[in-house]
Amino acid sequence: MCGIVGHVGCIGAQRSREVVMGGLARLEYRGYDSAGIALANDNGIDVIRAVGKLVNLQDAIDAGHPEDALAGIGHTRWATHGRPTVANAHPHSTPDGRFSLVHNGIIENADALRAQLQASGREFSSQTDTEVVVHLIQEAYDCAETPQWDGTIDGADEHTHSVGARLIAAMRQVTARLEGTFTLLVVTSDCPNIIVAARRSSPLVIGLGENENFLGSDVLAFVEHTSRAVEIDQDQIVAVTARGVTVLDQSGQRVPLKEYEVDFTSDRATKGGWPTFMDKEINEQPEGVANTLADRLDSHSRLALDELRISEDVLRSVDKIVMIGCGTASYAGQVARYAIEHWCRIPVEVELSSEFRYRDPVVTEKTLVVAISQSGETMDTIMAIRHAREQGAKVVAIVNTPGSTISRESDAVLLTHAGPEIAVASTKAFTAQVTACFILGLFLSQVRGNKFADEVADYMEKLGEVPGKIQQILDQGETVRQFARTMVDATSVIYLGRHVGFPVALEGALKLKEICYIHAEGFAAGELKHGPIALVDEGQPVIIIVPTPRRPELHNKVLANIQEVRARGARTIVVAEEGDSSVDEFAEIVFRVPQVPTLYAPLLAVVPLQIFACELATAKGLDVDQPRNLAKSVTVE
Numbered sequence: 001m002c003g004i005v006g007h008v009g010c011i012g013a014q015r016s017r018e019v020v021m022g023g024l025a026r027l028e029y030r031g032y033d034s035a036g037i038a039l040a041n042d043n044g045i046d047v048i049r050a051v052g053k054l055v056n057l058q059d060a061i062d063a064g065h066p067e068d069a070l071a072g073i074g075h076t077r078w079a080t081h082g083r084p085t086v087a088n089a090h091p092h093s094t095p096d097g098r099f100s101l102v103h104n105g106i107i108e109n110a111d112a113l114r115a116q117l118q119a120s121g122r123e124f125s126s127q128t129d130t131e132v133v134v135h136l137i138q139e140a141y142d143c144a145e146t147p148q149w150d151g152t153i154d155g156a157d158e159h160t161h162s163v164g165a166r167l168i169a170a171m172r173q174v175t176a177r178l179e180g181t182f183t184l185l186v187v188t189s190d191c192p193n194i195i196v197a198a199r200r201s202s203p204l205v206i207g208l209g210e211n212e213n214f215l216g217s218d219v220l221a222f223v224e225h226t227s228r229a230v231e232i233d234q235d236q237i238v239a240v241t242a243r244g245v246t247v248l249d250q251s252g253q254r255v256p257l258k259e260y261e262v263d264f265t266s267d268r269a270t271k272g273g274w275p276t277f278m279d280k281e282i283n284e285q286p287e288g289v290a291n292t293l294a295d296r297l298d299s300h301s302r303l304a305l306d307e308l309r310i311s312e313d314v315l316r317s318v319d320k321i322v323m324i325g326c327g328t329a330s331y332a333g334q335v336a337r338y339a340i341e342h343w344c345r346i347p348v349e350v351e352l353s354s355e356f357r358y359r360d361p362v363v364t365e366k367t368l369v370v371a372i373s374q375s376g377e378t379m380d381t382i383m384a385i386r387h388a389r390e391q392g393a394k395v396v397a398i399v400n401t402p403g404s405t406i407s408r409e410s411d412a413v414l415l416t417h418a419g420p421e422i423a424v425a426s427t428k429a430f431t432a433q434v435t436a437c438f439i440l441g442l443f444l445s446q447v448r449g450n451k452f453a454d455e456v457a458d459y460m461e462k463l464g465e466v467p468g469k470i471q472q473i474l475d476q477g478e479t480v481r482q483f484a485r486t487m488v489d490a491t492s493v494i495y496l497g498r499h500v501g502f503p504v505a506l507e508g509a510l511k512l513k514e515i516c517y518i519h520a521e522g523f524a525a526g527e528l529k530h531g532p533i534a535l536v537d538e539g540q541p542v543i544i545i546v547p548t549p550r551r552p553e554l555h556n557k558v559l560a561n562i563q564e565v566r567a568r569g570a571r572t573i574v575v576a577e578e579g580d581s582s583v584d585e586f587a588e589i590v591f592r593v594p595q596v597p598t599l600y601a602p603l604l605a606v607v608p609l610q611i612f613a614c615e616l617a618t619a620k621g622l623d624v625d626q627p628r629n630l631a632k633s634v635t636v637e
């Protein structure tokens, strides 16, 4: 939520502008209400901002002809405080134009700080929480009483050092006064060769280049220029020049750089010939699931999760599992619950991260919390993890983003290897998350002795067949797409599922809501008669996920549910297993999925629903990848 980019370098006159705009384009999925850029040079700082998508900012830059820069910062906004207007767009600057700043997060005590600043005569030009910070920075920078910072800044000449040290001192003093969450990047016209940044509970990574360095909300901001990245921890401050990166802890002491290699190339973050990122990511699911499964068995065919870092004794003592996540990630947890309870005979609860801590949940040191998140930066999930750990629970994070806050704040990490997910609507992350949860469940069943190693290997082998089966569904996608194009006038769609099909119904409905703006609801098929069936009248589209006929106790009931809605005039669209001809007479159209063990069926059944939503949004002429009001990484509560 909000994307931040920074660049300092001396290799080409327009380099900062190009790098920052390129980075913003890659981070636009994090917010697209407005965007802005500040370019610092020897004559001052040029700030250009525009409402709406990045293309508007590019037009404004082309019209404004900003000067060449030595450093640049940029921001793409998902509005929290104040409507998406130019005045509220970042960067925010001091009235004299000496300081410009971008911010991701929320300053919770902004109102009180603003009142203090206004009382001392400072004037504000926006309604944002961010603007107070740039005023505070200037106040602290100009104040002779601000305690000096007396360390050394890497890659700084004498002038850069003297300005940088004052800026660091100001940043330290200001961040100590801020409550809430933030990543902050500031530039000053006193010296355009340095960016000073800070973070608390919002993401920031540094990219290391040759005679230039980069800052970003995530590595996508700079991965086309360098694969060398540096993690920035909670409450650290960073000074970045073209030739050096200096990281300081809360006490102002220098800390060694935590450098790592980004393991994907920038072409993973392009559409690669697909019309949308969502299309591409739906089609990357065989690879995402296969990569998440890869290298999990040791030479004795035992499941080995070396990265798990929680002792087997602790895992054996677990008496309850709580899965937490938001949106699609929470539905992945709901799917996993059926499997983990069945395999491990441990009670599994699934809780929305945003509700978890307010329920005062019963969590002890015997509780295993599984936090699921694609971005690894979702604030609701971060807060839930902190709450769980305070109660003594162990937390395993299932994340798609190595080095993210959630992976760093958890006791153990199980990475999904879906690759970067850019489309706001989650697709390949979901199937990779479900896969990773299955791996975790099977590992627990092995460690706890619920399943023998050969049984686990058997389950893993069957899981290994899933990527090929997803590919079969993708290859037949045209049937789904054709049908989707006939549904452009739909105003409401109901999704029904039973057992593991229920969370698939919820996920299918979420996809339709978020990218097609069609009211959609997922229901447990058995719940229909307890209320929702009143919604069904002539022509109401109902999508039903039918379980395998090899589970007649489920299958027959869902067939009955189809007939109930059909009897009331519904149009029935059915997702059913290949060869299940019993559904044909009750369905306007059937989307076929190959046979798999029942618990794995969600990995397949969800795919036609993703294709359906993607194609319908395209047919409606909507922005598939960047739906209105949403942002990819939700870093506010």
Ligand code: F6R
Pocket (backbone or CB within 6 Å): 325, 326, 327, 328, 329, 330, 372, 373, 374, 375, 376, 377, 378, 381, 424, 425, 426, 427, 510, 511, 514, 632, 633, 634
């Ligand atoms: C829906 C979607 C969201 C996310 C949710 C959690 O398509 O993408 O519901 O699943 O915001 O995000 P992560 O997984 O990054 O924690």
